[in-house]
Amino acid sequence: MVLAGGTGGAKLARGMLDVVGPDSLTVIANTGDDIEIYGAYVSPDPDLVTFWLADRIHDRGWGLAGDTFQVMDGLKAIDVEVWFNLGDQDLAIGLERARRLQQGARPTEAHATIAKALNVQATILPMADEPVRTKVLADDRWWPFQEYMIKAGGASATSHRVQDVEFHGARNARPTPEVLNAIATARAIVIGPSNPVISIAPILAVNGMRAALHETSAPVVAVSPLVKGEVVKGPTAAFMDFTGLPVSNDGIAAYYDGLTDGLVADQRTAGLPTLETDVLMATPEDRRRVAEETLKFALALG
Amino acid sequence: MVLAGGTGGAKLARGMLDVVGPDSLTVIANTGDDIEIYGAYVSPDPDLVTFWLADRIHDRGWGLAGDTFQVMDGLKAIDVEVWFNLGDQDLAIGLERARRLQQGARPTEAHATIAKALNVQATILPMADEPVRTKVLADDRWWPFQEYMIKAGGASATSHRVQDVEFHGARNARPTPEVLNAIATARAIVIGPSNPVISIAPILAVNGMRAALHETSAPVVAVSPLVKGEVVKGPTAAFMDFTGLPVSNDGIAAYYDGLTDGLVADQRTAGLPTLETDVLMATPEDRRRVAEETLKFALALG
Secondary structure (H helix, E strand, O other): OEEEOOHHHHHHHHHHHHHHOHHHOEEEEOOOOOEEEOOEEEOHHHHHHHHHHOOOEOOOOOOEOOOOOHHHHHHHHOOOOOOOOOOHHHHHHHHHHHHHHHOOOOHHHHHHHHHHHOOOOOEEEEOEOOOOEEEEEEOOEEEEHHHHHHOOOHHHOHHHOOOEEEEEOHHHOOEOHHHHHHHHHOOOEEEOOOOHHHHHHHHHHOOOHHHHHHHOOOOEEEEOOEEOOEEOOOOHHHHHHHHOOOOOHHHHHHHOOOOOOEEEEOOOOOOOOEEEOOOOOOOHHHHHHHHHHHHHHHHHHO | OEEEOOHHHHHHHHHHHHHHOHHHOEEEEOOOOOEEEOOEEEOHHHHHHHHHHOOOEOOOOOOEOOOOOHHHHHHHHOOOOOOOOOOHHHHHHHHHHHHHHHOOOOHHHHHHHHHHHOOOOOEEEEOEOOOOEEEEEEOOEEEEHHHHHHOOOHHHOHHHOOOEEEEEOHHHOOEOHHHHHHHHHOOOEEEOOOOHHHHHHHHHHOOOHHHHHHHOOOOEEEEOOEEOOEEOOOOHHHHHHHHOOOOOHHHHHHHOOOOOOEEEEOOOOOOOOEEEOOOOOOOHHHHHHHHHHHHHHHHHHO
16 A cells, blocks of 8 residues: 655556556545635645556646646636646546535545546545645745645745645544555555655644554555655655755654654665665656565565 | 627627627626536626627637637546536636635626626626526426526427426526616617527516616617527527417517517517518628617617
8 A cells, every 4th residue: 555645656656556456556645735726626646646547647747648728728818817727637527526525425435436437446545535734834824735836936935935834624634434444454555755744744644544554564664755865856855844854864764753664765774674775766667666676675574 | 788698689789789889788698597517607698698799609609719628528538427518718717707706706797807808898797696597397397497408408309398487586686786777877778689488588587677677768679589480599489389479579579568669570560669670690790780770770769
């Protein structure tokens, strides 16, 4: 089972699909970045994982290959400021999700329908059915996550330094029955190489998630998001800075202290048993190899 | 001022725009066909008028010229049954309208913003800000108007004979201040050649609309939707049948009895002063001529 937030976790899940097959793969995805916009209920991380597992992810790293942007163009044509860009197929997915949720479906059920329609056979589970929303304190105001990343230019702008992060609603959210069952019955649990502070932390913040991960007999390992000590993509460094931990594999190991049995990284760490291997996942072969080595490492620790 | 439902009224409004210019043209549009779907708030008749006045109407008679259907294709791709077809630019308009209404705008304000964005300078007014929904009784069940027209195949199917028509909410709806002001200050009021029973009747059903039309000093004339005794387009005949009135200009005159001072039609009628002229509006020249003759006729009656 893979815990995934953004691109790193999705890539690892895609590799794991090759290794264990769809029936044995469950991915728990972060819903803290969900946003209701354009009448749609957009769930970026579960959808990102879905598009990766469907081999439909666009080269740019988000959205669907071949998607068009007619509705965004249509909104601009009537003078709407479009700050959140969404392809037409992506919008259709978000509109259908919103419709199902309005009709009373759980997010877990709504996502399962969408994944099935995209011919994904592996199981992709939202971390919780209750809403959790990641908020970032910067410039002394709380930003919804997407607005912080897009409107404020994200953590790359030093003028918008991360002062705090909150997972609004996490205390009232519970792992779904599907998530609890997946954790309890997993052979191995792999925390994907996603941003620990904003992609994995919201999953862990769900009330009861850490307890479930402690209780399971399955080994828990994390794959480091750092390649040669550097962040591959996204605002991991700025968010690690906020935690006070170093942007290093030691920092990653410290962040997951008490939760994981081992770390997969390209540099040995002080705190945890480490599988030293190249964790860059640029090609399908890389993804498969990292997934396979990670699974073997985890099972050996179990 | 023009009261408009579907295509006939919109065409006449387009002709009237040539005759009186945008500053002197106000169109009151039926909102009984409004529908909330795909996260959008779609207002077919006000939008139809807007697209006509913007010279953007598609040749097929609805939607925008050059529009695409990527989101509808996207919904079909995830196994959604698409019964209500909406172009991408059209969807963008409906999504933006929904957003503005959710933020507390009145439908009148939301539509004004959209019309302005489409460079329409004439005034297009929803008949009321309160929701009114046209329902059709057929097969012993009440259908929302769009579902009746599209899912049941509309009034063309004899198996779905119109048993009754209701304008749900009309009693609690009031003409907006903008509508009342337009009626009170109009030089002439023209009821467009739209379906009397389902396009014009919902406007007249709004509580206080008939009284306002009676009180204004402006002459009120109707343009017949019949050409050589036949319906040009749409289900007028089936709905006229339901009223028990003949599908003829005499029937139209009887339907508007007590409301109008005259009728514009290609055949003389028994009940009302009639301007006999060709009312087919196939070309811009036709539309301008019918509008000009109708206005002259109305002013002569005033």
